[in-house]
Each structure stands twice: as structure tokens, then as C-alpha cells.
Amino acid sequence: MIIHANVLFTISSYALAVASAVIVGLVLRLPILPERPIRHSWTISIIFPTSVLALGFTAIVFKLGYEGLLVAAVVGVTTAIFAKYLLERILPKPQTEES
């Protein structure tokens, strides 16, 4: 199987976006994992959703035509800041469980 250089470059870009989101998330003191049981937790952590958001936002920005390692790093940093300060305000946890 032949792996082209641009594929490796794209994979590196996504990895850099996640890495920069993780590093900034740690600096901003986001928890690494939500508390257990994870499947019922609403805690915003580094692994979920920050890393997933970093991948998705990077894909959007790349598809809009802005590519490169620097762009990926900026998207990762922005995602971590977004997850820490804005996500809970924009999409808050429901006030009460309905059932």
C-alpha cells in the first residue's frame, strides 16, 4: 500500500490539532476524563468532547480551504478555549432530569 506524503501531512495536522487542544486543556485545568460512570457524565473533559471537537473543527477549516500545521495548532488551541469557557454557556446541561 502506498501512503502519499499529503496523507501523512493531513494525519499530522489532525494529530497536532488534538495535541494542542490537549495541552491547552491541561493548562486551563480541564479534567482529562469525565467522572464515572462516564456514559452518564456531563463533565466537559479533554478526551471528550474537546479532542473530538478539535478533530471536527479542523476538518471544517481544512474543507474551507485553510490547511497546514499552523492552522491545525490554532484550531486546537481555540477548541480548548471554546470547550472551557463557551460550550457550557451555549449548550448547557439540562436543569432537571425529566424522568
Add this chain to the structure above:
Amino acid sequence: MNEIISIVIAAILSWFNFVLIDTWMGLPEKPGVKGADVIGRSVLKRGGDLAGGFFQGNIVCSPDASAGTLLASAACYTIGTPEGGLIAAILVYFGNRLCADPGYAGTTGALTITGIIFAASFIGIGPAYFVVGMVLAIVTIQGINHPLASKLIGKIAEKMGRHTELT
């Protein structure tokens, strides 16, 4: 003929992807919102399984792994693999948060099916087959016989330790 075989394989992969992830993430354990509770109890009244009913109710009321699988397949078809799947994953996550759901099932389902589509594309099964396959897969759970499907889901939930404790 090859197309039909591809659709069948894609449907089976999609079925296992969303049923196993949704069950693992606890959809049969409890209804996330009141609507899912109503659906679950209605299925129980018609001779079905309560955990399976909650599962069916939850996937109606918020975008879980079923929606993640379908959206990621459609996004991979229109945008490309894996970018489409990654974009679908965050759209599903935002949809989940809007529907009072923490978002683990939908996001995980979108990401895993993106990996499956990427792997399947090497044997000629592209994202378009997964769109059709996922529609067929969801029909087996929501479109043919609710009580029967709920009993199957209930058994899977029991085996995975995710059966509901509610009565």
C-alpha cells in the same frame, strides 16, 4: 448483484455498529427524556421488553449512534472520508446536547462508522452503501415490529449488563 451484496454487508456492519454502541452507552438502562419513557412503556404494554423500549424511545428522542452512523455515512459520501465523518461527529454532539443527552453514543457511533467506512472502501464498499445499509438497519429496529425488536435489544442489553432496573 455486487451492489446488493455490498448493501447487505454495509447494513450488517451498520446494525452492529449502532446497536452495540448504543447498548454499551446505556440507552436501554433508562429513558433520557419523558418521550423515551412513554415509548418504552408503550412497547412494554404491547408485549415487548422495557429496556428494548427505552432503547427505541431514546433513539427517537435524541441523535444517538443510529443517527451518528447515518449522518457520518451521508457526510462521508458528500464531503469525503474521513473529513465528513469528523464533521458529522461534532454536529451529532451539538444535536445531542440540544436534546438533553451528554453525547457519547452519537459521537462514538459517528467516529467508529467513519473508521469502518474507511476500511470497507478498500474492498469497494463506499459510503453510499452505508447510507442505504443504515436505513435498512434502522428499519429492523424501528419499522417492522416494535415488541419483537425490543425483546432482541433487551437480550443484548442483558448480555452487556445494560438492562434497565426500572419497572
